[in-house]
Amino acid sequence: xxxxxxxxxxxxxxxxxxxxxxxxxxxxxxxxxxxxxxxxxxxxxxxxxxxxxxxxxxxxxxxxxxxxxxxxxxxxxxxxxxxxxxxxxxxxxxxxxxxxxxxxxxxxxxxxxxxxxxxxxxxxxxxxxxxxxxxxxxxxxxxxxxxxxxxxxxxxxxxxxxxxxxxxxxxxxxxxxxxxxxxxxxxxxxxxxxxxxxxxxxxxxxxxxxxxxxxxxxxxxxxxxxxxxxxxx
Numbered sequence: 001x002x003x004x005x006x007x008x009x010x011x012x013x014x015x016x017x018x019x020x021x022x023x024x025x026x027x028x029x030x031x032x033x034x035x036x037x038x039x040x041x042x043x044x045x046x047x048x049x050x051x052x053x054x055x056x057x058x059x060x061x062x063x064x065x066x067x068x069x070x071x072x073x074x075x076x077x078x079x080x081x082x083x084x085x086x087x088x089x090x091x092x093x094x095x096x097x098x099x100x101x102x103x104x105x106x107x108x109x110x111x112x113x114x115x116x117x118x119x120x121x122x123x124x125x126x127x128x129x130x131x132x133x134x135x136x137x138x139x140x141x142x143x144x145x146x147x148x149x150x151x152x153x154x155x156x157x158x159x160x161x162x163x164x165x166x167x168x169x170x171x172x173x174x175x176x177x178x179x180x181x182x183x184x185x186x187x188x189x190x191x192x193x194x195x196x197x198x199x200x201x202x203x204x205x206x207x208x209x210x211x212x213x214x215x216x217x218x219x220x221x222x223x224x225x226x227x228x229x230x231x232x233x
Contacts, residue, residue: 031117032069032110035092038062040126045136045169047129049098057100059128062093066119069110079103079125079140082226100130103139103223127169137221138168141176141213146230153233154205160232163197164213164225172218180211184227207232 039062040046049057061074074094077084080102087094098104107123125139143165146152152160162180166173178190178198186209190198203209209232213225 029112029114030068031115032112032119033066034119035066035069035072035108035110035121036064037106037108037121037124038064040124042122042124042126043139043167043169044126045129046126049128051100051131052097055100056097057128057130058095058097060093060095061106063108063121065092066110068112069119070113071111073109073111075107075109077105079105079223098128100128101133103127103137125167135172135217135219135221136169138166138173138215138217138223140223141166141215141225144211144213144225144228146209146228148226148228148230150230151233152203152230154203158202158204159200160203161197161199162201162211166196166213166215168215168217170217170219173215174218175216177214177216178211179214180209182207182209184210184229186210186212186227203232205232 040059046059049059051057071088071090072092074087074089075084076087076096076098078099087096103125105123105125108121110119110121127136127139129136141164145163146160154160162178164176166176175192175194176196177188178193179186180189180201181187189201208229210227210229212227214222215225216222
């Protein structure tokens with residue numbers, strides 16, 4: 001009898017433990033992953049768009065789907081005017097009407113309906129070609145360092161270095177002009193530099209500086225970067 005009583009108690013305990021399974025915590029929702037861009041490719045000349053007017057064409061942007069994602073925001077920036085437009089979609093492609101003979105950058109932000117977290121793709125640049133164009137202006141220099149809002153410690157020498165990235169669909173960049181100073185519209189301090197960095201730039205401590213880069217190609221085309229402001233310690 002005692003063995004039978006122990007068996008009944010054991011069954012009740014096991015059954016009771018099993019009854020709590022429905023209350024187990026649900027698996028945590030994973031954040032979305034960053035999308036991988038596909039087309040137009042980085043630094044490409046986009047010539048596959050559909051011409052819709054003398055100044056515009058429709059371009060299809062494509063990217064690979066990302067995990068844990070319910071939708072995407074696509075940011076497209078006109079690199080001549082710095083105007084940004086954002087489009088939302090649940091697909092992995094987007095048709096947009098863009099100006100011809102204009103450089104653009106684009107990136108995709110992956111979103112989830114379950115959590116507020118997002119993930120941002122790389123930013124790619126492309127040139128939306130127009131009719132009869134045989135050469136293309138360089139993309140505006142980017143990756144400027146010191147970067148916007150950065151604080152830089154001036155060494156004992158009183159000199160700092162500037163650096164940037166240049167790119168061109170034709171791969172025919174010839175040189176750069178560098179502008180630097182305390183004025184929001186800085187003066188040129190170096191012309192015709194073939195390098196993507198400039199050392200020995202005189203700077204003082206506790207000062208706000210502005211700088212930009214103008215890129216030139218072999219056909220005389222040029223482009224101007226954003227003006228970057230930074231401060232010294």
